[in-house]
Amino acid sequence: MLCITNNKLVLDEYKNTLNIEYYDIPLKDILIKTRDKIHEHYKLLTHPLSGSIKPGETPYKTIFIEKGNKLDMDSVILIENCINMCNNFEIIDKSKYLNPEKSIQDFEIIDLSLAKSALSSIH
Amino acid sequence: MVKEIERAGIPVVHLCTVVPISLTVGANRIVPAIAIPYPLGNPAVSMEEEKVIRRNICEKALVALTTEVTEQTVFE
Amino acid sequence: MAKLKVVHYLNQFFAQIGGEEMAHIAPELRQGVVGPGLAFNQAFGDEAEIVATVICGDSYFNENLEDAKAKVLEMVKSQNPDIFVAGPAFNAGRYGVACGTMAELIKNELNIPVVSGMYIENPGADMFKQAVYMISTRDSATGMRDAAPKMAALALKLAKGEKVGSSAEDFYIPNGTRVNFFEEERGSKRAVNMLLKKLGGKPFVTEFPMPDFDRVEPNPAIKDITKAKIAIVTSGGIVPKGNPDRIESSSAQKYGKYDIEGLTDLTEASHETAHGGYDPVYANQDSDRVIPVDVLREFESQGKIGSLHRYFYTTTGNGTSVASSKAFAEEFSAELRNDGVDAVILTST
Amino acid sequence: MKLELGYILIKDIQFSNVSKVENGTLFVNQDEIKALVLEDENIASCELDLARPGESIRITPVKDVIEPRVKVEGTGSIFPGTLNKVETVGNGKTHVLKGCAVVTAGKVVGFQEGIIDMVGEGAKYTPFSQLNNLVLVMNPVDGLKPHEHEKSLRMAGLKVAAHIGELARNLTPCETEVFETPSISEGIKMYPNLPRVAYVQMLQSQGLLHDTYVYGVDAKQTLSTLIYPTEIMDGAIISGNCVSACDKNTTYHHLNNPVVHDLFAEHGKTLNFVCTILTNENVFLMDKERSSDWSAKLSEMLGLDGVIISQEGFGNPDTDLIMNCKKIEAKGVKTVIITDEYAGRDGKSQSLADADAAADAVVTGGNANEVVVLPKLDKVIGSLDWVDTCAGGFDGSLAKDGTITVEIQAITGATNELGFNKLSAR
Numbered sequence: 001m002l003c004i005t006n007n008k009l010v011l012d013e014y015k016n017t018l019n020i021e022y023y024d025i026p027l028k029d030i031l032i033k034t035r036d037k038i039h040e041h042y043k044l045l046t047h048p049l050s051g052s053i054k055p056g057e058t059p060y061k062t063i064f065i066e067k068g069n070k071l072d073m074d075s076v077i078l079i080e081n082c083i084n085m086c087n088n089f090e091i092i093d094k095s096k097y098l099n100p101e102k103s104i105q106d107f108e109i110i111d112l113s114l115a116k117s118a119l120s121s122i123h
Numbered sequence: 124m125v126k127e128i129e130r131a132g133i134p135v136v137h138l139c140t141v142v143p144i145s146l147t148v149g150a151n152r153i154v155p156a157i158a159i160p161y162p163l164g165n166p167a168v169s170m171e172e173e174k175v176i177r178r179n180i181c182e183k184a185l186v187a188l189t190t191e192v193t194e195q196t197v198f199e
Numbered sequence: 200m201a202k203l204k205v206v207h208y209l210n211q212f213f214a215q216i217g218g219e220e221m222a223h224i225a226p227e228l229r230q231g232v233v234g235p236g237l238a239f240n241q242a243f244g245d246e247a248e249i250v251a252t253v254i255c256g257d258s259y260f261n262e263n264l265e266d267a268k269a270k271v272l273e274m275v276k277s278q279n280p281d282i283f284v285a286g287p288a289f290n291a292g293r294y295g296v297a298c299g300t301m302a303e304l305i306k307n308e309l310n311i312p313v314v315s316g317m318y319i320e321n322p323g324a325d326m327f328k329q330a331v332y333m334i335s336t337r338d339s340a341t342g343m344r345d346a347a348p349k350m351a352a353l354a355l356k357l358a359k360g361e362k363v364g365s366s367a368e369d370f371y372i373p374n375g376t377r378v379n380f381f382e383e384e385r386g387s388k389r390a391v392n393m394l395l396k397k398l399g400g401k402p403f404v405t406e407f408p409m410p411d412f413d414r415v416e417p418n419p420a421i422k423d424i425t426k427a428k429i430a431i432v433t434s435g436g437i438v439p440k441g442n443p444d445r446i447e448s449s450s451a452q453k454y455g456k457y458d459i460e461g462l463t464d465l466t467e468a469s470h471e472t473a474h475g476g477y478d479p480v481y482a483n484q485d486s487d488r489v490i491p492v493d494v495l496r497e498f499e500s501q502g503k504i505g506s507l508h509r510y511f512y513t514t515t516g517n518g519t520s521v522a523s524s525k526a527f528a529e530e531f532s533a534e535l536r537n538d539g540v541d542a543v544i545l546t547s548t
Numbered sequence: 549m550k551l552e553l554g555y556i557l558i559k560d561i562q563f564s565n566v567s568k569v570e571n572g573t574l575f576v577n578q579d580e581i582k583a584l585v586l587e588d589e590n591i592a593s594c595e596l597d598l599a600r601p602g603e604s605i606r607i608t609p610v611k612d613v614i615e616p617r618v619k620v621e622g623t624g625s626i627f628p629g630t631l632n633k634v635e636t637v638g639n640g641k642t643h644v645l646k647g648c649a650v651v652t653a654g655k656v657v658g659f660q661e662g663i664i665d666m667v668g669e670g671a672k673y674t675p676f677s678q679l680n681n682l683v684l685v686m687n688p689v690d691g692l693k694p695h696e697h698e699k700s701l702r703m704a705g706l707k708v709a710a711h712i713g714e715l716a717r718n719l720t721p722c723e724t725e726v727f728e729t730p731s732i733s734e735g736i737k738m739y740p741n742l743p744r745v746a747y748v749q750m751l752q753s754q755g756l757l758h759d760t761y762v763y764g765v766d767a768k769q770t771l772s773t774l775i776y777p778t779e780i781m782d783g784a785i786i787s788g789n790c791v792s793a794c795d796k797n798t799t800y801h802h803l804n805n806p807v808v809h810d811l812f813a814e815h816g817k818t819l820n821f822v823c824t825i826l827t828n829e830n831v832f833l834m835d836k837e838r839s840s841d842w843s844a845k846l847s848e849m850l851g852l853d854g855v856i857i858s859q860e861g862f863g864n865p866d867t868d869l870i871m872n873c874k875k876i877e878a879k880g881v882k883t884v885i886i887t888d889e890y891a892g893r894d895g896k897s898q899s900l901a902d903a904d905a906a907a908d909a910v911v912t913g914g915n916a917n918e919v920v921v922l923p924k925l926d927k928v929i930g931s932l933d934w935v936d937t938c939a940g941g942f943d944g945s946l947a948k949d950g951t952i953t954v955e956i957q958a959i960t961g962a963t964n965e966l967g968f969n970k971l972s973a974r
Contacts, residue, residue, distance in 0.1 A: 045833055046832055047831055047836070047867055049862070049864050049901055050831040050863075050864050051758060051831075051864065052758060052862045052864070052865075053791050053792070055863075064832075078867065081900075081901050081902060081903075082863070084898055088891070088892045088899070106694060109756070110694070110756050110757060113757075114755040114758070117754060117756075117768060117830070118830075121768075121831075122834075
């Protein structure tokens with residue numbers, strides 16, 4: 001299993017126990033990274049648009065994938081749809097958050113919690 | 124994209140690695156290809172053998188273009 | 200306030216000139232109302248009136264397309280109208296295409312509000328529903344009394360610059376743009392009603408047609424492939440070495456058109472891929488792995504196909520449809536058609 | 549199982565020394581309510597306010613909306629497994645204070661959203677503009693973690709609603725309504741010729757701030773299961789979901805689930821409303837496969853002819869919705885699904901994260917990206933601070949003249965996916 005994330009909190013929490021690729025890039029680029037992996041025969045384990053917080057609103061995204069031996073077509077279709085969905089939302093500039101430090105922390109925590117919720121199912 | 128070409132009145136054959144995607148995007152004549160990074164080749168074999176593979180797929184494409192279809196059809 | 204000036208477009212049949220035997224007549228301009236125009240004038244009331252009617256035979260229009268378009272446009276323009284209304288065409292296919300063609304042209308050229316109307320299965324509906332507002336009508340002229348007031352009302356709305364409601368409120372054929380409105384029943388009640396119809400085998404209308412499943416009818420097969428001119432299109436991002444047009448690696452905002460005249464083989468030195476969605480190594484080594492120029496040249500020289508089109512088109516679209524890939528596919532498809540291309544081989548990674 | 553709902557109609561709400569209901573007016577003692585809320589040591593302060601239909605008031609950011617109810621006959625008590633002990637509800641008699649609600653507001657996280665306007669353009673989009681609302685604005689003690697904070701607000705709302713519900717215990721209802729679900733075998737005998745219909749309700753269950761509880765059990769740890777529809781009317785399902793204001797199902801929505809009510813309205817006439825199937829919306833794709841397999845399997849076991857499937861939330865649940873639809877249709881059971889759309893501000897984009905040809909009967913709650921301008925209102929309960937950065941708000945949303953330009957996704961309940969509203973799109 002491989003975890004792709006741009007959330008430092010997820011990295012800190014799991015760096016010793018999980019296989020993690022951390023990138024300091026925007027949410028949509030995490031989806032694109034994931035798409036590239038899917039074309040290398042990874043399969044999606046978690047939904048790319050996990051959480052009801054809109055793509056423009058939270059900057060964080062953590063996705064779990066797993067290496068397979070062939071292209072997983074369901075994953076290809078799902079990731080493409082999700083990347084398209086991202087285009088429907090205005091991206092909010094992080095510095096514009098009312099209380100940037102607190103908000104960013106909240107988003108990190110929520111993304112971590114979604115990841116934890118997925119992991120509790122995976123294990 | 125395939126639908127817009129078809130809509131313009133030009134018969135089109137879609138050589139596509141992921142047949143379900145091709146079905147989803149609305150292609151009517153579909154020929155399955157080899158793999159995402161090399162739909163019409165295979166680096167594991169020699170250049171000559173690869174060309175044979177490519178020729179086969181292209182032959183199928185011509186068959187598809189000359190076959191009347193009424194619904195989405197995959198030419199295996 | 201002066202009434203808004205309307206020009207109405209009719210075919211030979213609705214202008215009461217004759218049926219199929221008169222379908223050859225060339226465009227003609229008459230002052231005032233003809234035939235169904237009366238129903239429109241009633242519906243327009245004090246706000247607008249038909250000042251002139253342009254009539255053209257359906258065969259003439261479709262067989263002399265460019266000439267007919269130019270003539271009808273000129274006639275409409277001469278009246279300096281505020282509104283253009285075409286049809287309704289009901290289920291008459293060639294008439295529907297003519298109505299759609301003229302409505303779109305006049306909207307673009309004269310920049311005035313246009314409205315047409317036809318039965319949803321009229322081929323003109325699919326072709327033009329996204330370009331112009333088209334009222335959904337019954338499949339025969341018995342629907343005139345129903346259609347004319349709806350067309351007139353929407354035309355007035357457009358002319359006055361009022362906000363157009365959803366297709367369900369303003370009765371036009373759904374055009375892909377989603378518009379909110381308040382229904383009479385709440386959603387759960389509508390769901391129960393829809394389920395009861397579905398269970399009873401009765402017709403029901405979904406409020407949200409699944410978008411990926413709109414289909415285009417397959418075109419007829421190529422009769423003689425040995426004479427056909429074949430073009431290559433790819434979403435695999437193949438570009439000349441160095442990517443001269445800077446096609447983006449993902450969600451490309453443009454497409455490339457490249458000359459392959461005289462080329463019999465693509466090589467590591469000549470071409471590469473701009474696609475960011477897959478491992479580019481293999482396509483960069485030999486782009487024939489994505490667009491089979493070498494094999495098609497072989498077929499060309501063996502007489503298996505007529506010819507390979509001089510240009511290929513490339514995008515980095517990722518297979519699924521996005522609005523922009525659709526838009527430029529429309530653009531280059533028209534180009535391909537004008538260049539006399541008989542068939543397309545589209546390759547995707 | 550049979551439940552009688554007795555409605556006591558509330559037309560006004562007032563603060564008073566004594567909490568009581570008299571002649572359609574709900575009187576609330578502020579100190580009593582505050583003391584109740586402050587029993588929770590995680591809550592540092594609590595302000596109460598009132599908002600009535602037509603008043604120039606904006607409530608934001610809204611967390612939950614709850615209708616006060618009390619069980620007067622039958623087993624169990626309101627909100628079983630969360631507020632009260634876990635005993636089966638849904639039978640006997642329940643009194644409802646109809647026309648009022650407890651609204652919990654206050655920031656849980658930095659970006660929280662949700663607007664209820666009591667008047668003007670925004671009021672058209674939220675059903676809660678029609679209610680006499682008791683609003684609780686609560687602030688947590690310093691350093692409280694988001695999940696503890698969420699839990700405190702959730703429980704405070706339930707506690708206050710149940711407390712106010714108690715005021716209805718000895719009142720005589722203005723109207724009553726009876727809902728009865730026969731056992732499977734009785735139902736077959738009673739309605740041999742009617743189509744057998746169930747309601748498949750998908751519950752938000754993705755994780756922190758995205759949770760729903762069934763008799764106190766976190767829905768993400770459940771397999772798809774069966775429940776009597778009347779159990780839901782007694783608070784068997786409560787909301788712990790704070791995000792996606794327009795299409796989150798508040799506890800009020802659960803108590804008054806419109807699909808349940810509209811299926812009961814046809815029960816025994818045009819269809820046989822067999823039961824409700826509860827399923828979830830997890831993040832892990834294998835969970836989705838399992839849960840939708842189970843809802844399809846249950847549909848098959850129950851010998852259903854048709855189902856209505858409802859959704860909660862954005863993005864991820866689209867996949868559950870389509871899986872449920874596809875798999876249930878594959879069992880030969882006809883489906884209608886209820887969803888909403890994110891078609892972009894211009895309405896032109898592909899608007900579901902997932903789609904399938906099997907979903908040929910769809911009811912939509914509208915395009916959540918559509919933009920509205922909300923007027924300046926005289927009073928704000930809560931805080932407008934968040935507006936520029938909410939989902940559907942954007943930089944500069946809050947204009948100098950006090951108007952707010954937002955997508956309707958910022959409005960609580962605007963595009964509800966239970967079909968609570970009349971809003972739709974084409």
